[in-house]
Amino acid sequence: MTQRITGAEALVKALQAEGVDIMFGYPGGVVLPIYDALYDAEDIKHVLVRHEQGAIHAADGYARATGRPGVALVTSGPGATNTVTGIANAYMDSIPLVVFTGQVATSVIGTDAFQESDITGITMPITKHNYLVKDAAELPEVIKEAFHIATTGRPGPVLIDVPVDVSKGEVDFAYPETVNLPGYKPTYRGHAKQIKQASNLIAKARKPLLYVGGGVIASGAAREVKELAELMQLPVTCTLMGKGAFPEDHHLFIGMPGMHGAKYTNYSITETDLLIGVGVRFDDRVTGKLSAFASKAKVIHVDIDPAEIGKNKPVDVPIVGDARHIVAALVEELRKMDAAPRTDAWMRAIDDWRNRFPLHYSGETGTIMPQRVVQRIDAIANEMGRELIVCTEVGQNQMWAMQFHTCRSPRTWVSSGGLGTMGFGFPASIGAQAGRPDALVVDIAGDGSFQMVSQELATAKVHDLPVKVVILNNGYLGMVRQWQELFYGKRYSQSVLPQDCPDFVKLAEAYGCFGVRAEKPEDVDQALAAAFAYDGPAVVDCRVEAEECVFPMVAPGGSIDEMLGGIPGCPVSEMLDDELLEEVWE
Amino acid sequence: MQHTLSVLVENKPGVLTRVTALFSRRGFNIDSLAVGVTEDPTLSRITMVVSAADVPLEQITKQLHKLVNVLKINDLDPAEMVDRELVLFKVNAPPDRRHEVIEVTNVFRAKIIDVGKNSLTIEATGTSEKLAAMEDLLRAYGIKEMARTGRIALARGSRES
Ligand SMILES: Cc1ncc(C[n+]2csc(CCOP(=O)(O)OP(=O)(O)O)c2C)c(N)n1
Ligand SMILES: [Mg+2]
Numbered sequence: 001m002t003q004r005i006t007g008a009e010a011l012v013k014a015l016q017a018e019g020v021d022i023m024f025g026y027p028g029g030v031v032l033p034i035y036d037a038l039y040d041a042e043d044i045k046h047v048l049v050r051h052e053q054g055a056i057h058a059a060d061g062y063a064r065a066t067g068r069p070g071v072a073l074v075t076s077g078p079g080a081t082n083t084v085t086g087i088a089n090a091y092m093d094s095i096p097l098v099v100f101t102g103q104v105a106t107s108v109i110g111t112d113a114f115q116e117s118d119i120t121g122i123t124m125p126i127t128k129h130n131y132l133v134k135d136a137a138e139l140p141e142v143i144k145e146a147f148h149i150a151t152t153g154r155p156g157p158v159l160i161d162v163p164v165d166v167s168k169g170e171v172d173f174a175y176p177e178t179v180n181l182p183g184y185k186p187t188y189r190g191h192a193k194q195i196k197q198a199s200n201l202i203a204k205a206r207k208p209l210l211y212v213g214g215g216v217i218a219s220g221a222a223r224e225v226k227e228l229a230e231l232m233q234l235p236v237t238c239t240l241m242g243k244g245a246f247p248e249d250h251h252l253f254i255g256m257p258g259m260h261g262a263k264y265t266n267y268s269i270t271e272t273d274l275l276i277g278v279g280v281r282f283d284d285r286v287t288g289k290l291s292a293f294a295s296k297a298k299v300i301h302v303d304i305d306p307a308e309i310g311k312n313k314p315v316d317v318p319i320v321g322d323a324r325h326i327v328a329a330l331v332e333e334l335r336k337m338d339a340a341p342r343t344d345a346w347m348r349a350i351d352d353w354r355n356r357f358p359l360h361y362s363g364e365t366g367t368i369m370p371q372r373v374v375q376r377i378d379a380i381a382n383e384m385g386r387e388l389i390v391c392t393e394v395g396q397n398q399m400w401a402m403q404f405h406t407c408r409s410p411r412t413w414v415s416s417g418g419l420g421t422m423g424f425g426f427p428a429s430i431g432a433q434a435g436r437p438d439a440l441v442v443d444i445a446g447d448g449s450f451q452m453v454s455q456e457l458a459t460a461k462v463h464d465l466p467v468k469v470v471i472l473n474n475g476y477l478g479m480v481r482q483w484q485e486l487f488y489g490k491r492y493s494q495s496v497l498p499q500d501c502p503d504f505v506k507l508a509e510a511y512g513c514f515g516v517r518a519e520k521p522e523d524v525d526q527a528l529a530a531a532f533a534y535d536g537p538a539v540v541d542c543r544v545e546a547e548e549c550v551f552p553m554v555a556p557g558g559s560i561d562e563m564l565g566g567i568p569g570c571p572v573s574e575m576l577d578d579e580l581l582e583e584v585w586e
Numbered sequence: 587m588q589h590t591l592s593v594l595v596e597n598k599p600g601v602l603t604r605v606t607a608l609f610s611r612r613g614f615n616i617d618s619l620a621v622g623v624t625e626d627p628t629l630s631r632i633t634m635v636v637s638a639a640d641v642p643l644e645q646i647t648k649q650l651h652k653l654v655n656v657l658k659i660n661d662l663d664p665a666e667m668v669d670r671e672l673v674l675f676k677v678n679a680p681p682d683r684r685h686e687v688i689e690v691t692n693v694f695r696a697k698i699i700d701v702g703k704n705s706l707t708i709e710a711t712g713t714s715e716k717l718a719a720m721e722d723l724l725r726a727y728g729i730k731e732m733a734r735t736g737r738i739a740l741a742r743g744s745r746e747s
Contacts, residue, residue: 120600124603124604124607128654132599181654182596182657305652306648307645307648307649307651307652311645
């Protein structure tokens with residue numbers, strides 16, 4: 001059955017057909033036909049943000065927290081260009097978004113018309129695919145394809161540019177049931193021979209290590225990963241994007257790898273004889289100097305994107321496909337082989353490192369330590385029996401959140417990985433809260449990052465999204481200051497932000513939100529508890545130790561077993577006691 | 587090493603931009619490029635010559651495969667392909683030397699397609715090597731202008747490109 005309706009109405013109907021019940025956006029001239037059609041669509045909630053970048057980050061946070069694609073709608077020209085950072089961010093982290101931008105009428109495209117910008121050209125390198133729709137009749141098919149492409153294979157953002165005459169034009173609407181994309185056929189099932197080969201290596205390894213990333217979250221493979229880890233007693237490290245893919249209170253969890261990873265994690269990677277990468281991309285922030293990364297190991301790499309395999313690190317057993325299918329197949333194969341865990345001595349070696357080189361920070365003497373704030377957020381949420389979703393900004397705040405927040409399940413950690421976008425966390429928390437109304441959503445923020453997007457307090461307030469922003473207010477662009485302290489002789493060029501400008505409590509109050517300040521260590525619990533209990537958005541201004549650094553730290557380009565705050569120049573093997581060493585090496 | 591890539595793409599607006607932009611974004615230089623529709627009007631074939639070592643080439647090929655509009659990529663084996671380029675030379679040819687230029691043209695089985703008072707325009711097709719050799723010889727007379735297409739190629743025999 002077809003129905004003759006406008007392009008704008010077709011767009012809305014297509015969203016309904018895709019099961020979209022919430023979207024984020026900001027209107028303007030050329031999208032008014034679409035906004036007009038949305039006016040009657042009561043089953044789609046529209047969250048009006050205060051800046052288009054916020055709309056994309058919110059849609060992104062929604063997608064990360066729910067697993068469903070995030071949808072955004074903005075106008076042409078400046079509306080469209082304001083989405084660029086958000087789209088690049090989603091692209092780097094493989095987050096499924098469908099972004100609609102308005103465009104000037106097809107008759108004036110290419111004439112530098114008012115608010116014209118070539119957004120498909122601009123976003124070509126930062127979208128998985130994009131479309132400029134030239135005829136209303138194409139809309140249903142294009143939207144169907146866009147959702148399909150965004151959510152399948154390696155997910156990512158897809159942009160649809162809709163000229164105003166296309167929205168106003170007419171279309172015989174019928175939503176297609178299938179897509180016809182001859183050039184797009186992701187591989188899901190792993191190659192049987194490769195799976196067999198990988199299983200043999202896993203069964204034989206004495207010092208294996210499971211290295212899991214965002215791909216495990218995206219494919220919903222956390223259960224399978226846990227099964228594999230427990231079956232073979234494999235230690236597990238999760239990347240920043242993979243946080244939540246494995247319960248961090250599990251004895252096999254050995255922390256985050258890389259630049260600010262724990263020493264015991266990086267030592268384990270340096271010593272492993274079999275690195276099993278699942279849904280990871282050997283990012284430079286993880287590997288440090290590539291030649292020294294897991295240099296004693298054979299490498300198995302499971303990824304749905306063939307282009308990731310061998311991109312940075314040569315691989316012995318590549319397996320292209322969906323992480324969930326493949327890890328399940330590995331478990332099945334290992335069971336068939338009656339493979340038994342052989343990692344007892346290896347785990348004891350890692351535990352020995354863990355005991356000797358734990359993550360740590362100095363005790364408090366009158367000033368709040370930012371790391372403790374992170375731990376108290378966990379503890380208080382726990383005491384309140386609330387499910388916690390932690391979002392982060394970028395900088396030291398993000399690294400402390402990564403190090404000290406104990407994440408237990410997938411899709412409860414929302415953080416900008418590949419692009420490292422300051423100002424992501426807060427709008428993302430709004431999106432996460434919109435998708436997960438019952439969760440306690442906390443943005444662990446920096447004073448710098450939050451100021452990039454603080455106008456979205458209005459969005460949170462007006463839409464009744466009770467997110468909590470906990471600012472680790474150090475009065476600095478802290479991570480920049482840290483690099484300046486370590487590598488630029490403490491010359492703090494343009495990294496100082498007065499701790500009391502703005503007054504974050506008053507700022508929160510100006511938007512009708514709850515604001516509270518913690519100045520002394522003893523204020524922290526009360527401030528957090530009050531904010532978490534408050535029925536609405538809240539800001540906690542924690543005045544933390546200003547010149548605290550994130551340690552340990554691998555110097556940029558350095559090898560990951562040589563950490564500042566580690567033992568300089570000391571080979572890992574010298575850090576193990578001899579008896580254990582013999583057992584592991586044997 | 588030089589590779590001849592035969593890339594089958596959907597014949598849609600913007601597809602060539604997506605392909606070439608990917609090369610420049612990932613730091614590759616395209617030595618030559620030729621595009622045209624195939625036996626199937628919904629598909630175009632892009633023939634590209636790129637110089638790259640095997641590992642980076644594999645990476646760019648995989649990235650290229652990820653473009654939704656790209657259907658097939660074939661790194662043609664030089665021993666198993668037929669390839670041609672087309673060149674137009676406008677060569678100085680005053681009456682007293684004209685016959686020499688015509689002789690060169692004949693040797694290369696090229697064609698004179700335009701005659702001026704002091705110049706000849708020659709159309710030549712062939713492999714890069716042949717055309718380079720011809721260009722070398724013609725240089726002695728003075729090449730006033732030259733236009734050259736990119737390489738096009740197909741796999742030999744019944745093999746698909
Ligand atoms: C949009 C953007 N601009 C600049 C940077 C570079 N940068 C990385 S961390 C950082 C400092 C962040 O300061 P703040 O939000 O206060 O966090 P802190 O490190 O103090 O916890 C800067 C400027 C960035 N990541 N993103
Ligand atoms: Mg700061």
